[in-house]
Amino acid sequence: MTTAPAAPGTRTLTYADAVREALAQAMTADERVFLLGEDIGTYGGAFGVTGDLVHRFGEERVRDTPISELGIVGAAVGAALTGMRPVVEIQFSDFTAQAMDQIVNQAAKIHFMLGGAATVPLVLRAPGGSGTGAAAQHSQSLEAWFAHVPGLKVVMPSTPADAKGLLLAAIDDPNPVIVLEHKLLYKDSGPVPEDAARVPLGTAEVRRPGADLTVVATGVMVPRALAAAERLAGEGISAGVVDPRTLRPLDTETILDSVVETGRLLLVQEAPKTCGYVAEIAAAVAGSRAFGHLRAPVGRLCGLDVPIPYAPQLERAAVPQVEDIVREARDLVRRW
Structure with missing residues (x-):
C-alpha cells in the first residue's frame, strides 16, 4: 500500500526504511544503543531491514550472533542490566519460542523481583504473520503470548511512520518492549517524519x-x-x-x-x-x-x-x- 505524497517535514519511506532510520537515529543519539541478531550485519537482516547499518556503525554496535535465540536474548538482558540499550532482531517471531525463558522469566520479571532496583531497557523486534508462503513455522502471529505477560510492553505498528515512532519510543522505554512487525508491511510506503519524533506507547x-x-x-x-x-x-x-x-x-x-x-x-x-x-x-x-x-x-x-x-x-x-x-x-x- 502506498499513500499520498508526503507533507512538509516528512518523506515517503517504506516501512523497512522507516525502521532502519529509527535505529540509525537512536544509535547516533545514544552510544548505548546497539543491535544484535542473526545475519543483521553484512547480510543486512533476513528482510533487509538493518541494511547498511553495520558499515555506518561498525561490528561492535551491529553484532551478528550465532543461531541461538536463547543466547541472543540472554546476552541482551545482561547488557540492559548493565546500562546498555540493546535492540534484538529475531528473524521470525516464531523463533521467540526458543527464547521464552529469557523473555518471560528474566526480562519481564527482574525489575519486580529486585524491588525496582534494576531496569531492563531491551527492545525485541520480530517479523511475523502470513502471506509469504513461509508455512507453519515461519508465519505465526503471537502477540497474545507476549501481551499476557506482566512486565512486557507490546506494539504492532501498521504504518511506516508508526514503525519509526513507536520503535524510537520503545528504545527510550526503561522496560522490555516487544515490537511485532508484519512481513507484508515492509514494502508499504508512506509519509515519515524526518526528525526523531516519538509515537507514545499506549496511544491508539x-x-x-x-x-x-x-x-x-x-x-x-x-x-x-x-x-x-x-x-x-x-x-x-x-x-x-x-x-x-x-x-x-x-x-x-x-x-x-x-x-x-x-x-x-x-x-x-x-x-x-x-x-x-x-x-x-x-x-x-x-x-x-x-x-x-x-x-x-x-x-x-x-x-x-x-x-x-x-x-x-x-x-x-x-x-x-x-x-x-x-x-x-x-x-x-x-x-x-
Whole structure:
C-alpha cells in the first residue's frame, strides 16, 4: 500500500526504511544503543531491514550472533542490566519460542523481583504473520503470548511512520518492549517524519472515523480494514477504523469513544480466534461505559484455528482478507 505524497517535514519511506532510520537515529543519539541478531550485519537482516547499518556503525554496535535465540536474548538482558540499550532482531517471531525463558522469566520479571532496583531497557523486534508462503513455522502471529505477560510492553505498528515512532519510543522505554512487525508491511510506503519524533506507547489512532460501525484491527489487518471501509462506503455504510498500535498498555478510551459513537464493534486480527488478543478488547468493552451503547453483539473476525498452510490458496483462506471484513461488517450493520 502506498499513500499520498508526503507533507512538509516528512518523506515517503517504506516501512523497512522507516525502521532502519529509527535505529540509525537512536544509535547516533545514544552510544548505548546497539543491535544484535542473526545475519543483521553484512547480510543486512533476513528482510533487509538493518541494511547498511553495520558499515555506518561498525561490528561492535551491529553484532551478528550465532543461531541461538536463547543466547541472543540472554546476552541482551545482561547488557540492559548493565546500562546498555540493546535492540534484538529475531528473524521470525516464531523463533521467540526458543527464547521464552529469557523473555518471560528474566526480562519481564527482574525489575519486580529486585524491588525496582534494576531496569531492563531491551527492545525485541520480530517479523511475523502470513502471506509469504513461509508455512507453519515461519508465519505465526503471537502477540497474545507476549501481551499476557506482566512486565512486557507490546506494539504492532501498521504504518511506516508508526514503525519509526513507536520503535524510537520503545528504545527510550526503561522496560522490555516487544515490537511485532508484519512481513507484508515492509514494502508499504508512506509519509515519515524526518526528525526523531516519538509515537507514545499506549496511544491508539483513529485511522478513519465512522458512524455505523467501529472496526478495531491490528497489524496488517489495519490496511485491510481501511480498504474494506472504502468498499463499505460505496454501499452506504460508514465504518470507522481504530488502530490500537500498542497492545500493552492498551489505549482503551479511544476504542470506547468510537464504540459509543457507532454502537457496533468488529474486532479483526490475523491470529487464531481461540484465546486471541482481540478477545481482551471485547471483554474491556463489555465491562465499560460503552456496553450500554451497543446495538449489536461484538463481532470477532480472526484467523482459523489451524497452523498456517504452505499452499497459497489455503494460506489465504486461513486469515481474514478484505472481502471477509466487508462481509462481517455488512452483516453487523444490516442485521442489527
